[in-house]
Amino acid sequence: MAEVVPLSRGDLRLTYRIPSALQPLLPGTLVIVPLQRRREKAVVVKLTDVCDFPQNKLLNISGLLSEGSVLPPDLLKLATWMAGYYMAPFRTVVEAMVPAPVREGKGQMRETMIEAIRPVEKETLEALNKAARRQGELLQFLLQQTKAQPRSLVLKRMNMSASVAEGLVEKGLAKCHSESRVRESYQDGLDAEAVTASGPPALTEEQEAAFTRLEEVRKEGGFACWLLHGVTGSGKTEVYLRLMEKTLEEGGQVLFLVPEIALAPQTVARVRSRLVSTGANVVVWHSNLSAGQRADAFREVAEGRANVVVGARSAVFAPFPDLRLVLVDEEHEPAYKQEETPRYHGRDVAIMRAFDRKVMCLLGSATPALETLYNVRAEKFGVVKLTKRVDDRQMPLLHVVDLRRARAAGKGGGLFSPLLRDKMIDRLEKGEQTILFLNRRGYSTTALCPSCGHVVECPHCSVGLTLHRTDNRMRCHLCGYEKEAPTYCPSCRSPDFKWKGSGTQKVEAAVQALLPKARVVRLDADSARKRNHFRSVLQNFRKGKIDVLVGTQMIAKGLDFPNVTLVGLIDADLSLHQEDFRAAERTFQLIVQVSGRSGRGDRAGEVVVQTLTPHAPPIQFARRQDFDGFLDEELSLREEFRYPPYRxxxxxxxxxxxxxxxxxxxxxxxxxxxxxxxxxxxxxxxxxxxxxxxxxxxxxxxxxxxxxxxxxxxxxxxxxxxxxxxxxxxxxxxxxxxxxx
Ligand SMILES: Nc1ncnc2c1ncn2[C@@H]1O[C@H](COP(=O)(O)OP(=O)(O)OP(=O)(O)O)[C@@H](O)[C@H]1O
Ligand SMILES: [Zn+2]
The missing domain is CATH 3.30.70.600 (Ribosomal protein S10)
Known part of the structure; x- marks a missing residue:
């Protein structure tokens, strides 16, 4: 008998008999069962001998949907755990784990291949050339090939119709067969040359020590969760790479998670090109994969042909038969949490998977989550640290600018404090690059009428509308509502109507006004709507074709550009004053991460943090790079209120x-x-x-x-x-x- 869970009924578990024609049936197989006079798709979760229902009244499983198991036992176990822990219907978990085409039992893409049947006598070919010239040409071409070729491709290249090939086959001179084809899941040459040309660097002393320790743990086998806590630019990726290489040498599979594939092109390219050059088969699992590509990737991994999966949170469900190392980069990132059912945390599920497979899980970050640091202190997780940047590069110097003073002094009352302004001018003169960060897109964010006090809100949401100057419309960033921007107050018709608050568009305009010669580019959700915009901007930035990059959190982390020597945080208060008990933690992480983009090359970097609350603890601790100080203070606050990680x-x-x-x-x-x-x-x-x-x-x-x-x-x-x-x-x-x- 088999216990199954119908995909449409969430939490129902039912027992069916397995007809002999369907034996042996494996757990994880998708089947069709009769249920209340209907046929339902279901997944076999368990084979069993016991059932409290009279056995002779049990119904038979009516058929198979998948040719065998699509959910290996460990994923099935994980799915059951997730459904319980995250209070999610089992169906939603299975849907998150198994790509639709695999779930629906659709086959892989197949392709017809054609080849000549050898040997072919010279006379035959000559006769053919006379009787059917086109067929002769095709045969000649096929004889030049060393192996079978895709028929459609050959016919297209030779500009022939299918009948020509059919003719050859009928004459017994060529044969066709069908082959499954794997759709290429990741093709882009982003900076591949730059990455491969350099080869692996010699590890720094700290990297070497960290790697040696972690490799010992990995070698020992069994589950262990470790944190690689390394300052920005300390070369954490290099440590991951060495561990991956060791695992691959032993024939194991590796899972490498990043928060968002699209925002980590550099890391992905580096990991991919390094491992591919050692012969690994790397699958990059990202949200732009088509359903078919996703299904192919799934099968490549399941059948053991791919040995590395690089991907965002859903890659945690890749069906590895032989997973031996789990890596979670930037483990503190909120993007690891799925904000729709099943609302799982990619990092935590990754740890669960490693636990279940009895292998090592390594979390890496310059600013680990409080939950993680708490586990380190409780000695549930081990920790290794990288305290210095590679090549003895200095950590950037951080200036905190009190905007109240800068404004009171009457200078630079606009977006840039005098300090930031002077430094921007200086960098442009020296030919060095600047990154300006503001986590709010649009131009202005609040419209307030000074005469009547009217505030322009979204009619559908309890938030203000944001002015977008690019097309002079105001938009709601929650529901997408938009409308032409008024020039007078919609309530009292006063023409004094003013927009306040700033977004990235305003910053972009202000830079252009301050530095008319500078090449300024903005990167945010609005500008990145165009396909490949993000990547091409990063490429141009690397090539030095951009002087100032303005952006939202899209540019806050992971980027590695040696010529950036100045980073400006336009408004540090934005994240600080959120209604969220993690606001201080987020602000600290943000300042450290954004600062980390500065001074990654030979010249030292600087950071200007603008705020109205310069004494706020996260700002001060970040300024001093005092991780432990921040941690102590924040943990004691959380403990006092019994907030996570305490509960x-x-x-x-x-x-x-x-x-x-x-x-x-x-x-x-x-x-x-x-x-x-x-x-x-x-x-x-x-x-x-x-x-x-x-x-x-x-x-x-x-x-x-x-x-x-x-x-x-x-x-x-x-x-x-x-x-x-x-x-x-x-x-x-x-x-x-x-x-x-
Ligand atoms: N041993 C080394 N020798 C020379 N260069 C190195 C070494 N290790 C890493 N690098 C280079 O240093 C730079 C920073 O490394 P990496 O991006 O891995 O840092 P990171 O710790 O991940 O930083 P962040 O947290 O800011 O993303 C990269 O350009 C990398 O190629
Ligand atoms: Zn709205």
Whole structure:
């Protein structure tokens, strides 16, 4: 008998008999089962001999969807764990793990190959040339080839129709067969020359020590989670590469996770070209893969032909038969958290996978997450540090500019403080490059009427609209609503109407005004909409065709440009004043990461951080590069309030169009939760989410703080199953929530 989970029914587990024609059936196989007079797709989760249902009444599995197992036992186990831990329907987890074409049992792309049947007598060829000239030409071509060629390609190149090939086959002079073809999943030569030409550098003393220690751990075998805590530009990638090479030498497979493939072209290119040159087969798993490419990549890995997978969080589900090393770069990045069901954390699932496969997991960052540092202090994770940049390069010098003073002094009241302005002028004169960072796109961000106090808000969301000067429209960054920008107040018609607050477009304009000769380029979600824009800008920046790069968090991390000697953080307060208990941590990480782009070449770098709150701890600790100081202070604050990492946070959001109804349901739920959950769970709320309304839906949240996250999650899930949710109300849970808007 087999226990199956129907894909459409989430949490239902049912037992069926396996007809002899379908034996042997492996767990992880996709099957079709009869269910309430319908045929449903399901996944076999377990083979079993016991069943509390009378065996003779059991129904048979009706057929196979996949030719064998598509979910190896370890992924099946992981899926079950994820569905429970992240309170997600099993179906959504299976969908996240297995690409649709594989799930739907679609075959691989196949191609017809053609070759000549040898030997061919000279006379035959001559006779053919006379009787059917085209067929003769084709045969001659095929005889020149050493192996079978794709038929369509050959015919196209020779400008022939399919009948010519058919004729040859009929005469018994050529034969065709079909072959599965792998779609190339990653083709771009981004700086490949620059990367390969240099070859592997000799490790610095610190890198060598870190590598030796980590390699010992890896060699020892068994699960171990380690943190590589290395300052920006300390050469963490080189340490990963050595560990990967060792693992590959032993014939094992490697998983290398990055937060976002598109934002890490340099790292991906470096890893890929280095490993490919040693003969490894590297699959790059990114969000732009077509369904077919994704399915091919899946099979390449499953069948052991690919030995390295580089990818964003969903690559954590690659079906490795022989995974022996897991690497998570920039492990602190919020992008590892999936913000839709199943709301899993890529880093944490990666650790689970390593644990299950009894192999090493290495997390790397210059600014590790507090959760990770907490685990290091609790000695659950090991740690190695890189405290210096390679080649004795200096860490950049960081200036904190008090914008209140700069403004009070009447100079540079605009976007740039006098200090930043002078340094920008200086860099342009010296031919060095500058990066300016502001995590807000658009031109201006708030429109306020000085006469009547009217603020222009999105009619569908509780946020202000942002002015985009490129097309003179105002837009909502949450729901996409847009409208032509008014020149007078829409409420009182006063012409004094003013836009305030700045976005990257304004910064770009201000640089252009200050440095008319400079070549300025802006990189943000608006400009990057054009395909390949991001990569080509980075290439031009590397080649020195751009003097000043202005951008959002897209340019905050990972970039390695030796000629950048100045980084300006236009407004450090943006991240500091978010309604999020991680605001200080994010600000600290941001300042350190952005600063880390400066001075990576032979010349020392500088950083100018502009803020209205220069004494805020994350700013001061970042200025002094005092990681431990920041950690001590932030951890003690978190401990005081029992926030993560001291307890887990489960966030629940109820949303819908009817505000009153949402609140009513939330209150009712809260009452029940008080009764159902034990005293060891602290409930907060119901309360409005920081952004109360998005796309016409009101949102109310409840927070649950718990030390026993799995059992609390289970109790909440059971409650949710019984709870009668009225029409028009949606409910979601987010375990270990990261995004809190
Ligand atoms: N041993 C070495 N000798 C010379 N150059 C090196 C060495 N190791 C790394 N590098 C170079 O130093 C630069 C920084 O390395 P890398 O990008 O790995 O740093 P990182 O620690 O990942 O920094 P970040 O956290 O800022 O991304 C790269 O250009 C890399 O090629
Ligand atoms: Zn909106």
């Amino acid at each position: 887990h946070l489960i966030r629940q959001v109820l949303q819908g169009r009817n505000e009153e109804k949402i609140w009513f349901v939330a209150e009712k739920w809260a009452e029940e939760a008080e009764k159902t959950l034990g005293a060891d769970v602290e409930i907060r709320g119901p309360a409005p989410t920081p952004i109360e309304k998005v796309a016409d839906e009101y949102r109310v949240q409840l927070w649950y703080f718990t030390s026993a996250v799995s059992s609390t999650g289970q109790r909440l899930a059971r409650m949710a199953q019984k709870f009668e949710l009225p029409d028009g109300v949606k409910m979601m849970f987010d375990v270990d929530a990261v995004g809190l808007r």
